[in-house]
Amino acid sequence: MRGGLTEARPTTPVRGTVQAATTAAAVLAALALVVSACAAGGTGARDEGPARGDAVAGAATASPSAAPxxxxxxxxxxxxxxxxxxxxAEVKRELxxxxxxxxxxxxxxxxxTGGSGNDIVVNVLTCGDAIGVGSYVYRKRDGRYENVFKAEESPVYAELDRGALVVTKQVYEKGDPVSSPSGENVTTYRWATDRFVEEYSWHNDYSSVVGGDGSTESEGG
Incomplete structure (x- = not known):
């Protein structure tokens, strides 16, 4: 484009004005193409970013989806x-x-819980089999952490899932080895003012899942 401008030598003011206008239009068009190409590349990168973030967020919900x-x-x-x-005292002995x-x-x-800081979910497990013997939630209040939830009916495990507290308790029938429970009871809790309230619950029968029948669900709360 710079070569075109150098070669242009108008003989009259009118022709010079037309030539300058034409050249300016060409420059503007070229700049517009460059800006458009850069904008398209930048938008593509930004659009791809959140998609990766969503995938990571989705995977994180299996183990608690926690805030930074x-x-x-x-x-x-x-x-x-x-x-x-x-x-x-029994749980403290296991710790x-x-x-x-x-x-x-x-x-x-x-x-x-919407408190002044992040809430803390703590699961205490056994050393040998990693079986949950106690699950607790601590809420920050006035610079200290207070216990606002506990579950000590072993085996038990608590986790965060999109702002909810999900507690899983494995169910054993007579003769079940420690490594093979018959099913599990899962309960979801939500914070309401000053305590956790059961939102809903369901039961997964492991034997039914193996047989292809799926899980049986029953809402509670």
């Missing part, structure tokens, strides 16, 4: 459970190192 956690929100979960008067200083504790952070 700042370093200031992290706590010593083992100490929190040991010093909690709500936790039973011992399995190897070295590794404790059988699963900890998740996320938004459940």
């Amino acid at each position: 956690t700042e370093a200031s929100d992290r706590v010593d979960a083992v100490r929190l459970v040991r010093e909690d008067p709500v936790v039973s 011992k190192p399995c190897a070295g200083d590794e404790y059988p504790v699963d900890v998740s952070y996320g938004a459940l």
